[in-house]
Amino acid sequence: MRKLFIVVSIILIFGIFGCVTNNKNEENLSGKSKITNESKQVDDIKVSINVEKDLNVYATITYIGGAAEKDIYHGGSIFFFNIYQQDGGFEYLGSMEQPLLTTTLIRNEPYRVKFKGIEKLKLKTGTYEFKAIADFSLDSDDVLGTRIEIPVSKIEEVK
Numbered sequence: 810m811r812k813l814f815i816v817v818s819i820i821l822i823f824g825i826f827g828c829v830t831n832n833k834n835e836e837n838l839s840g841k842s843k844i845t846n847e848s849k850q851v852d853d854i855k856v857s858i859n860v861e862k863d864l865n866v867y868a869t870i871t872y873i874g875g876a877a878e879k880d881i882y883h884g885g886s887i888f889f890f891n892i893y894q895q896d897g898g899f900e901y902l903g904s905m906e907q908p909l910l911t912t913t914l915i916r917n918e919p920y921r922v923k924f925k926g927i928e929k930l931k932l933k934t935g936t937y938e939f940k941a942i943a944d945f946s947l948d949s950d951d952v953l954g955t956r957i958e959i960p961v962s963k964i965e966e967v968k
Contacts, residue, residue, distance in 0.1 A: 849961050860965045868961065877916055883910055891942070897933070901930055912945075
């Protein structure tokens, strides 16, 4: 009987202390990670997002390779723009429906794409993640096989 009591006591002790977790982690409190990349480089392409205080949002793509220029192939815009409210339920997902276009990137010259129509969204006061996804291809004959997606984002207060 004494052995049974000791075994049950050990199980209860480990069971109680084994269930304790530390909920002070920022990710646990918000449910979402707060890590963002405002700039990212993949091979010889660098992408960044900028959010200015007046909600002028734009993304840039820069070719930094060895050749003088590089053609990329994409839909109506090089970027999809998405917005996620961090402290509320607002979400905007950009879309693209136009045919294949070609853009020539000049080495070390950022090509800028503005998020058009953001003022129509009438964002309320809060914290938002602004995300730009560069979605392009390097070969017009094999668009799907050479497709590249480079996401960047920035969290900003809207007042």
